[in-house]
Amino acid sequence: MKPRFLFRSPRIRRALLALPLCLPLAWAPLSAAAQSAPAAAPAAAAAPKVLRYAFQIAETGFDPAQISDTYSRIVASNIFESPLTYDFLARPAKLVPQTAAALPEISPDFKRFVLRIRPGIYFADDPAFKGRKRELTAADYVYSLKRHYDPKLKSPSLYQLEGAKLLGLSELRKKAVDNKQPFDYDTEVEGLRALDRYTFEIRLAEPAPRFHYFLADAGSMGAVAREVIEAYPGKSMEHPVGTGPFRLAQWKRSSKITLERNPGYRAVTYDAQPAADDAVGQAILARLKGRSLPMIDRVEVSIIEESQPRWLAFLNGQLDMLERLPNEFAGIAIPNDRLAPHLAKKGVTMERVPAGxxxxxxxxxxxxxxxxxxxxxxxxxxxxxxxxxxxxxxxxxxxxxxxxxxxxxxxxxxxxxxxxxxxxxxxxxxxxxxxxxxxxxxxxxxxxxxxxxxxxxxxxxxxxxxxxxxxxxxxxxxxxxxxxxxxxxxxxxxxxxxxxxxxxxxxxxxxxxxxxxxxxxxxxxxxxxxxxxxxxxxxxxxxxxxxxxxxxxxxxxxxxxxxxxxxxxxxxxxxxxxxxxxxxxILTDLMHPQVIGYRRHPFLRDFWRYVDIDTTALEKAR
CATH class of the missing domain: 3.10.105.10 (Dipeptide-binding Protein; Domain 3)
Structure with a gap:
């Protein structure tokens, strides 16, 4: 029986009732043979692995060229992919290739960056591709980075590129503004161009020794496909199609975001390089190394702005994890900055780090x-x-x-x-x-x-x-x-x-x-x-x-x-x-025992692919 105090507030009751059900339904289509033989029951499909948690602030949309808020970027980073990313377990943070075949070639004067994209990476299926598999190419990154310069989009991330002074791009933008005409995506400029199908080059007017860090932010620098943008004019914020491990399945604005595993995602296995003396990181690596990514089937994100219903939803098991423990519950959950005994007995674990x-x-x-x-x-x-x-x-x-x-x-x-x-x-x-x-x-x-x-x-x-x-x-x-x-x-x-x-x-x-x-x-x-x-x-x-x-x-x-x-x-x-x-x-995240492998990274937002849900532990909790 749930404590009666959970239902005294109508506002809290409504928030809790709006959360996803704890028991996801598993289904599988019946074969023709099974339909003709009712007595032979089909084998039960494995229950999908679902990660359930909540944002405390509503999203704005999912177009990398138009978003700047953390929550929208978390979602976008799991749909789109940047050329580079971070090793999930390495501390301090370490850049590694994502869609790129290797880290960029950087000229000694820090003015030229060359990236080669791995062949065989494909966008998620979409009608815009007219039934064909659509491979990611260097031209997609050229187009995606150019979109930040399009005055129509008013990109909040443009400063990252304009500050680096990519040759010719600001002039191309100025031409569109001055002449009041559409931005010209087809004009090649010296600062951003595809050298071949899988290689693109960035040239800067001035040295920028740390420019390549921006190429690890999928939430702003992820690759989009031009066909998709043009097939859904004005709807890029609500129709994201990327090469990442997840795709948008359902979106109820400011209420619920559901993503599902991208069935066309390439073969990627779990690997990382935690420090030798990092016991937690080494334990995660030992448990998950070699597993296919992503390890979960679906992510359900509820928008719960108030702290109390978000906290109660976690305690009731309606959320698998509580990202950013609300401050007002710190004394209950982490007295003296240590996990409370009553939570530890339930198998709850915590991750506590400076937020940066x-x-x-x-x-x-x-x-x-x-x-x-x-x-x-x-x-x-x-x-x-x-x-x-x-x-x-x-x-x-x-x-x-x-x-x-x-x-x-x-x-x-x-x-x-x-x-x-x-x-x-x-x-x-x-x-x-x-x-x-x-x-x-x-x-x-x-x-x-x-x-x-x-x-x-x-x-x-x-x-x-x-x-x-x-x-x-x-x-x-x-x-x-x-x-x-x-x-x-x-x-x-x-x-x-x-x-x-x-x-x-x-x-x-x-x-x-x-x-x-x-x-x-x-x-x-x-x-x-x-x-x-x-x-x-x-x-x-x-x-x-x-x-x-x-x-x-x-x-x-x-x-x-x-x-x-x-x-x-x-x-x-x-x-x-x-x-x-x-x-x-200082941020504290709490996880129920079914959440495996979670660790807060200082910069990486797309952690969903790196965690697993232990369905056995989940059933025990229920």
């Missing part, structure tokens, strides 16, 4: 209230940041499942300096008030609230989501602004709506997180690089001195000199405060 991310609130630099580079505007942002208590956020909202940030680059990334101490983490209400007084942000009409220097009301508008954690963060901001006499209002909408508005530069402030996709800390400095406005740079910070220094470090080899430049860039971010960076999270 930064949580922050941004100030829109083009907004007339909080934006600008003059001393008074800089003082306003720094005062607002000083009034906000990041340590309280870590303690009260994140329940110590994070560390307070000193800058935008998180631990375990190049450019991270563990000795760095900055104003970013400082909480000082008195200093915040003094800054506001000094620059004329005082109460001019006697209502007890501060006004702008010109006498107009000072009103902040903070955008957020309707989930419980977002409400807790709102309360911290309300309290912080109340302590310094600043009025703040909150605008609440669903994540996809906020993301769209933010890209368009329509928000004043928004609290979000940025998650690492590559091992290089400059991925976080991209948040402040001017040309990235509307893409990575949602704050729209654009300062020539920062931009020039950012470009300098992009071409530098790894080492102390580059680290020093990255430190300077972080300090510029602290000084001008386009982002109030609060914390770097």
């Amino acid at each position: 991310d930064a949580t922050f609130s941004y100030f829109a630099m083009e907004h007339p209230v909080v934006g600008g580079y003059t001393p008074d505007k800089v003082a306003l942002r720094r005062a607002l940041a000083l009034a906000y208590d990041s340590a309280a956020e870590v303690a009260l909202v994140r329940r110590q499942q994070a560390v307070v940030a000193q800058g935008v680059i998180p631990p375990n990334m190049s450019g991270y300096d563990p000795t760095l101490r900055t104003e970013m983490s400082e909480y000082n209400v008195a200093r915040a008030k003094a800054l506001l007084d000094l620059y004329g942000y005082t109460d001019k009409n006697g209502d007890g609230l501060r006004d702008l220097p010109d006498g107009k009301p000072l009103v902040l508008e903070y955008t957020s989501q309707p989930d419980q954690q977002s409400k807790q963060l709102q309360e911290l901001w309300r309290k912080a602004m109340g302590a310094i006499g600043v009025k703040i209002e909150f605008k609440t909408a669903k994540w996809p709506e906020n993301l769209k508005a933010s890209r368009a530069g329509k928000l004043m402030m928004w609290g979000v997180a940025w998650l690492a996709a590559i091992p290089d800390g400059s991925y976080f400095l991209e948040l402040m690089y001017g040309p990235n406005k509307g893409q990575a740079n949602h704050a729209r910070f654009d300062m020539p001195a920062f931009n020039a220094l950012f470009e300098k470090q992009q071409g530098m080899a790894d080492g102390p000199e580059r680290e020093a430049v990255m430190r300077e860039l972080q300090l510029m971010g602290v000084a001008y405060m386009p982002y109030k960076v609060n914390a770097h999270r």
